Amino acid sequence: MQNMWKCMEDLDQYLTYVGGPAGALALTGVAAASAFYLASRPSPEAPLVPLDGQSILQNKDTPSGPEMIRVSKFYKEAKNGKFLSYFHEDTKTLYEGFRRGAKESNNGPCIGWREGPGKPYIWANYNETLLRAKNFGSGLVAHGLSPGTQTFVGIYAQNCPEWVITEQAVYCHSMVLVPLYDTLGPDSCSFIINQADISIVVCEDDKKANLLLDKSPKSLRKLVVVKEVRPATYQRAKNRGVDIVKFTDVELLGAQKDYPQTPPKAQDLCTVCYTSGTTGNPKGVMLTHENVMAALCSVMAQLGPHKPNKTDVLLSFLPLAHMLERCCENAVYMVGGAVGFFGGDIKNLADDMRALRPTVFPAVPRLLNRLFDRAQQEISGSCLKRTLFNMAMSAKESELKRGIVRKNSLWDKLVFRKIQEGMGGRLRLMVVGSAPLAGNVLTFARCALGCLIVEGYGQTECTAPVTLTVQGDHVPEHVGPPVPCNHIKLVDVPEMEYYATQGQGEICVKGSNVFKGYYKDPEKTRETIDSEGWHHTGDVGQWLPNGTLKIIDRRKHIFKLSQGEYIVPEKIENIYIRSQYVEQVFVYGESLKSCIVAIVVPDVDVVKCWALENKIPGTLSVLCNNPEVKQLILQDMVAWGKEAGLSSFEQIKDIYLHPDPFSVQNGLLTPTFKSKRPQIKSYFKPQLEDMYKILM
Structure with missing residues (x-):
């Protein structure tokens, strides 16, 4: 089966058809657009729940301990400890x-x-x-x-x-x-x-x-x-x-x-x-x-x-x-x-969209990221285009804040028509999941596509959804309240200084969507589902004041890239450390990015020996800034990765060479010589950000 994530590698070829606002417009059109907009502005749609209180505490009057359980407002029996399982008595499978x-x-x-x-x-x-x-x-x-x-x-x-x-x-x-x-x-x-x-x-x-x-x-x-x-x-x-x-x-x-x-x-x-x-x-x-x-x-x-x-x-x-x-x-x-069904070739996806004209489209952040990038690229070379685009975004975002979602304004016709037609022209609902979505990209998509876009958080172990944003909530960068089939609580993660009393902790889920266990693996099942039936997700969340959940960390050192692939950094580090040029390595990735990078401490003796043989002078600090040295080490690491069978998304795309080893003394290693990942991430934050800027 051609996997979604492999498809995403070629997604650019599709998005060339659907990117960017319309061509240059006469300035007189701006006044006409404004007048039409004011005259045709529709009435807002009321949200289904109050946006300042989107979930409720189960047993609110007597919450049990610090692990206060939050439940859905979309199922009246949720507060009594029950879960939605079906709509109809004759439709349970x-x-x-x-x-x-x-x-x-x-x-x-x-x-x-x-x-x-x-x-x-x-x-x-x-x-x-x-x-x-x-x-x-x-x-x-x-x-x-x-x-x-x-x-x-x-x-x-x-x-x-x-x-x-x-x-x-x-x-x-x-x-x-x-x-x-x-x-x-x-x-x-x-x-x-x-x-x-x-x-x-x-x-x-x-x-x-x-x-x-x-x-x-x-x-x-x-x-x-x-x-x-x-x-x-x-x-x-x-x-x-x-x-x-x-x-x-x-x-x-x-x-x-x-x-x-x-x-x-x-x-x-x-x-x-x-x-x-x-x-x-x-x-x-x-x-x-x-x-x-x-x-x-x-x-x-x-x-x-x-x-x-x-x-x-x-x-x-x-x-x-x-x-x-x-x-x-x-x-x-x-x-x-x-x-x-799309035809199987990502290059022809735009043609599939135009032929089918879908009304519902499940999507992943990578698609919307590329759509956003194409739009930004389209307006970058024209002051007029950029001005019109910003005016259109301002008008549409203002409508979003009032609960108005539509695609029939003059701004849609003048600026966003090409994007909407590239998606078939009839899209009314998009469900986005599998990885986090940047707030500015989500707002852009909601404005440009003129349809309801909801973002969810979930896991395979919870049959996909755990939370989902609600219609009318225009604020991005959270994943909404619990869905009616499950309850959520946060539990302390003291080693990472997250505490449920402060509204932060590991996300635990209990409900009719939670899996029955791992096949033929009772040990891992016990590690994941506790004696009370709570599934421990390994993700760290934070309750926002309005009762929605925000994902803020990962308990285990596993993370998703923007295309939804999981990365296990320790596994990759254990492969790269085999390189003769590498003394220490820290692999890093972000859920809003599609690739990984690394901080590398070179083996001083090996690197200096190579430099001497190749008549390249300098201390290790100087050599770490030498492009030839960097390319040598990067190529050798990638070669080791290929030999070990790493997938393309598991291979680093850039490295930063650092001359000083991670140590207990500088706070980057534990007393048992394990990497202190949050501290290393914080210490090298500027270098990590610079690498991603170059890769964009």
């Missing part, structure tokens, strides 16, 4: 949700795809999609799979109709879906297939089939391929004891056999979503149908009148292997909306 959508839509369009750029979308309606899922599920049983939650089915494909058909087919027989994706790597994919005892993997194409065959997991017996594969791949699979069958052939066999369906119950496992956010092998997050239904229903409850409906069209772009996209799509299916 994803199996039932899809069928509700078929009725709500009156068998309307369900999934859409294109045969290529420039071609129209082709649509399958709900009944056709359900029939294909029924047949494919029956076909899986005919190929030897037993119905029930003990049977796991793998899927390794980018977003496509067959992904959704496979998901629903698995649910027809209470089986469990296990997504695989590119950034896991072949070793991790092999580990997952073996750990979950997966015998059948639905595989997109020849390339992905061969990646799985490279490691030849012992439990793997069949690859169901969506696209044609080479004869050599059939032979290679046969040599490894693996059969390759076509997706359509499984459907045909299933239609002939027509095995009866065995639908799942709410408490049944629906997926094991593996996350590679920590060192070692990936961990399998076990999620039930109740977990996923609770998550998507809670987000819809918090969106109020802006929630998805049967007239909506969602563009499927973020990978379905991750729970953000999966929850968004299943929410649209449950209400009878339509989902159109």
Whole structure:
């Protein structure tokens, strides 16, 4: 499956189509715009909850200890310790949700795809999609799979109709879906297939089939391929004891056999979503149908009148292997909306957007960051453009503060039209998650796109959402109040000087969206979920006075880059320290940046020896400022990273050479000689900022 984060590397090519305000305008247009704006200004929309108090304390009159629990205002039973799990008594599973959508839509369009750029979308309606899922599920049983939650089915494909058909087919027989994706790597994919005892993997194409065959997991017996594969791949699979069958052939066999369906119950496992956010092998997050239904229903409850409906069209772009996209799509299916898949090539995404004209779009900060950068680049060369842009932003931001979100003002027509048309022209709702979003970028996007943009915080272990911003709150740089399916409390992190009594601490989540544990890993499960059922996220948060949550730190030394990839700095440091030129190294990244940098203390003897051989004079301090020395060390570190199998996003893009070692005496090491990361970050703050300025 082409992973979202790999797609983001080519996102610039897409954004060239949608960036920047319109061309130069006559100054007389400014007066006309102002007059039109004042005459056509709409009435504001009232927020669904008071913006100065967006969450409430559970048992407010008798809060238990310093760990005061905050709950949602969107579910009246939340204050009594209850969690939202579903909307309808007859719709508690994803199996039932899809069928509700078929009725709500009156068998309307369900999934859409294109045969290529420039071609129209082709649509399958709900009944056709359900029939294909029924047949494919029956076909899986005919190929030897037993119905029930003990049977796991793998899927390794980018977003496509067959992904959704496979998901629903698995649910027809209470089986469990296990997504695989590119950034896991072949070793991790092999580990997952073996750990979950997966015998059948639905595989997109020849390339992905061969990646799985490279490691030849012992439990793997069949690859169901969506696209044609080479004869050599059939032979290679046969040599490894693996059969390759076509997706359509499984459907045909299933239609002939027509095995009866065995639908799942709410408490049944629906997926094991593996996350590679920590060192070692990936961990399998076990999620039930109740977990996923609770998550998507809670987000819809918090969106109020802006929630998805049967007239909506969602563009499927973020990978379905991750729970953000999966929850968004299943929410649209449950209400009878339509989902159109992007063509798979990021270069043609703009064409997909114009052809589909989506109304709902799940996004990640990287996309909005690039959109913002393109706009800034467009106005940088013209004083007139910059003036008009700033006037438009001021007018639209003023409307945001009064609760007005629209795209039909004259400023939209004159300045923001190109951006809006580049996104299809009909966008009304965007859900942003996976990494933090800078406040100025979020405000720009809200003004330029003229649609409701909500930002959430979550984890795979919480089925994606934990908090979500509310309609009408224009203030950026927080992630909103708790969603109705969970409660949140903060607990002390004394070693980092965060205390719950001061409104700061590790974020702990309890609710109907919290996972059941890590698959076949009770030890890690106990480390994460305590005896009272609270999931300890490892993120550090702060309650703001209005009852919203702000993410301020990470308890463990793991962080996300802007494209959503996890970075484990100690792992990378342990690889780079192998370089003969490196004595100490500190790897650093920011969640608003897409790459990492490092502070390096060179090995004085090795560097001086190299300098002497190359007739470069100077002390270590002088050599640290020499571009040749820097390039030598950087190239050697990157070479070590490649040899160790680091992904591109794990490789440093710049270094700063520092002549003095980190030590206990200068406060940069602990007495046990471990790096004091907050202190090193603070000490080298100017150098870290300078490196990112250069890389921008």
